[in-house]
Structures are given as structure tokens and as C-alpha cells.
Amino acid sequence: MTSGSAGQSKKIKVRYFAWVRERIGKAEEEIEAPAAIATVAELMAWLADQGEHYAYAFENPKVIRAAIDRNHVQSEARIEGAGEIAFFPPMTGG
Amino acid sequence: MTSGSAGQSKKIKVRYFAWVRERIGKAEEEIEAPAAIATVAELMAWLADQGEHYAYAFENPKVIRAAIDRNHVQSEARIEGAGEIAFFPPMTGG
């Protein structure tokens, strides 16, 4: 993946599960997002811009769930300080 | 047990369980109740008169449950045609 736009970028470990993983074609990666990306929603929008696989995975961001450091978060959650951000479809366990 | 008062009497198989059985001192018997006894409540009142063991067993008839031919019945239930009447405390199974 190409790094973000101008300015200081931040490295984030990202993980994908289920069909998000399948669409993107990998289970995890380290990304460099622009420093301006502050929330989970902004990160999803930025990822959707990183190529057709990403666009497909994030075509309907409302259905994608996210976790920061293994805790569920809302899309408004701030990503600052995150060690690991995960994106996945609604859970279907149990 | 002595048979009932004057008039035609009816033979009924009666069974007792738990502390009703213990107080009366037997698990079952055949009784001859006066023909005038029409309901479960009346039968309980009549039984309570048949000696001190019976009086003790039926001292508080409100807590005694009854079944006719293995179906729960209320105290107003008519006993005519009953093959077997059972008296017992509230159930504590499960």
C-alpha cells in the first residue's frame, strides 16, 4: 500500500476478517495513514481509496465493524494511540 | 376406617402422599363415604372427622392438593365417578 498524503504519517497495524479479509486479499498489514486521519470512519474512507480491492471491501462502510486493540469501537472513535485496528463484518458466532 | 353415615355409601380408592401419607399412617385405602359427599372439599371435611390421624392430616385443608384419576382438581371438583382420589401437599419436584 502507498503511504498517505503530505505531512507526518502514522504507522498502524490493521487486521481484516471474514469477507473484508477476502475482498482485500490479506489478513493484516501495516499501513501509513496521513496524520490528518483522526477517526475510524476517516480511516475507512481513506482505505477505500487505496485501490479497487479496498474500494470493494469498504463499499458500504456502515456495515463494517471495527475494533481498536481488541475492543469494539464506534466509527467516531479516535484512532490516536491505537496499536491494532481491525475491520470485519457483523459477527455471526455462537 | 368406619363407613359413613346412613343412606347409600360409595366406595372410593384414596391415596395419600408425602406428609399427608405420614400423618394418616397409610399410603392408600378404600373408603366408603356417605352418598351426600359430592365434592373434593366435602370429602376432605368428612375424612378429617375419621379420627385424630385424619384430623391432623387435614387440619389445614387449604394447603392440601387433590387429584382425581391422576388429574389435578380444585376442591370444588365433583367426585362422582372417580376411580381414585389422591391427597397430597403442594408439589416440590424438579
Add this chain to the structure above:
Amino acid sequence: MSAHSRASGDAAPAIIRLQREPIAIAAAVEKLVGVRKEVGAVVTFTGICRADENGAPIAALNLEHYPGMAEAEIARHVEEAYARWPLLGVLVVHRYGRILPGEDIVLVATASSHRQAAFAAAEFLMDYLKTRAPFWKQVESADGKVWVQAKSADDTAAERWSAPPPQRDAAK
């Protein structure tokens, strides 16, 4: 009230056993699950003889029952459960006789495609076993033998099933 009718002559089992012997729960559940390919949810309830009653240690429980009526009464409630929920199997095993602390007293198992029906039916059956099935518990302890008193909370629990069951979506 009967939102679901039970197909008669159907493979969905209603196994009811009264026994003195300990309950082999695993074998019982396997039997229930093995019957139907649509089974997606099995709920079991096991009632166990606690080691103490009201804070005092007990030696045993003695379970008296009304043979014939106990089976009939349980069978009526199993049919009622089949009428209320889309069940694929029901198993009720109730022991009688002398039961030691730690031993099982009762096992109710329900099978369904989805979990809500299995949970609701198991609770329903237990509430009815507590209040309607002709069994009586006597506690044996150092102080002698005492009959267990019926609990009004059990009646309250059973009464909630008098109203028609709420309609729920079928989530697994």
C-alpha cells in the same frame, strides 16, 4: 395459544423417564440431537441435590412421587411445550428415591432449530415440574427428616406461562 402444532407420528421425540438411577446426561443429549438434522440448539437443565438446605448440611433428599400421574402430568406439559414452540425434541428425566448431595435430581433437555424456543421450553417445563408434577422432596439431615416446603416464587414462575407466549423472531 398453540402457535406451533406438533406433527403427529413425527420423528420429534418426547422422551420421559422416571428412574432411581443417576442420569447419564451426555448419552441423553446425544440421543436427542441425533434424531433430526435440523437441530441447531439444545438446552439442558440439570437440577442437582445441594449439599445444604438453608445453611445446614444435608445427608440426602428423599423424592416421593405418584407413579402413573407423574408420567401423565409431565407428558401433558411436554405436549403443551410442543404446541407453544417449534421443538425438535424434548427429554425429561426425573429421579425418585434417595438422592445424595451432588447427584442429579432432574434433567430437562429441549432441541430446536433456534435457541429461543429451546431456552423457553426448558424454562417452561422446569417451572411446571416444580409446581405441578406430583413429586415431594424430604430432606434428611442430622436433625431428622423434614418435608421441603413449596415456594411461592415457584408458583409465580409457573404463572408467567399462563399468558400466550410472546411472538419472537426466529434467531438461531
Add this chain to the structure above:
Amino acid sequence: MSAHSRASGDAAPAIIRLQREPIAIAAAVEKLVGVRKEVGAVVTFTGICRADENGAPIAALNLEHYPGMAEAEIARHVEEAYARWPLLGVLVVHRYGRILPGEDIVLVATASSHRQAAFAAAEFLMDYLKTRAPFWKQVESADGKVWVQAKSADDTAAERWSAPPPQRDAAK
């Protein structure tokens, strides 16, 4: 909300296992019951891989999970269950990987002195596993592999626990 607090360092177990292997339900429940003499009620829920999905036969389910988060998320809900009900033991076993029709997917077992707490906690944990635990099911059939869609009924079921639990008398 926390009507009951869980004594820390307490013998009441919260066993959580994620595994590929089939679930030995009997052994699991025995472990749960053996711990405490006050256990009077054990409820188990077993989720089973149905032989068909929406009427079509399936070859298998593939269960993907988020290692680390799955355990943490289940553990949080087990603690929440301990805070809500007077539990004496909780067991959650969730499989991942390839699961064949008829095989177990998940086992939740709850132990308590009385039945209501055990039933409520088992339902609570299942509702949360369905909607919050990071597992994803994929159905393998003759038509290929399809991810299972989340059901809104499961969300509804989970939401009912957002309100404080009703206070119930402690009937066994």
C-alpha cells in the same frame, strides 16, 4: 445493574476455551458442578451445525475468529454475567475452523444455586456471543462458500439485556 458482585479469588470458575476439537459436554459440565456444594442448577446451551441452511444441504461451516479478542470479549461478558446473577460457575467453549453438520459449535454452561440465574445467564451469554464475539461463519455447500449474514433478531435479543435485569425471587 450489578445486583450481585463476584467475589474475587473465589472458587466460582469462569472457564473459557476456544478450540478446534469437538466439545466433550459431559466432562465440561461435571467440572462445573464438582466445584461447589451449593450448585443446585446447571443450564447448558449447545449450538449445533445444522445439516442445511435455508433449506439447502450444507457440507460444512467454517468458523473464523479474531484470536485474542474473542477470548477477551467472552471474558468481559462472563464477568458481566457474574455481576448480574449469583452464579457459581460459567463455562464457554467455542470452536473455530471447519465444523461438520451435526457437530457442536458452541457450549455455554452456567451453574447456580437456583434455576432462574442459571437460565438467564446462559441466554444472556448466548445473545452476546451471537452479536459481539468476533466469530464469523461461512457456509460450505455445493454452490460454493457463502458468509452467513448477521440476523437483526439476534441484535434485538442482545438489546433486551441493556436494561437492568428484573429482580426475581430466588426459587430453585
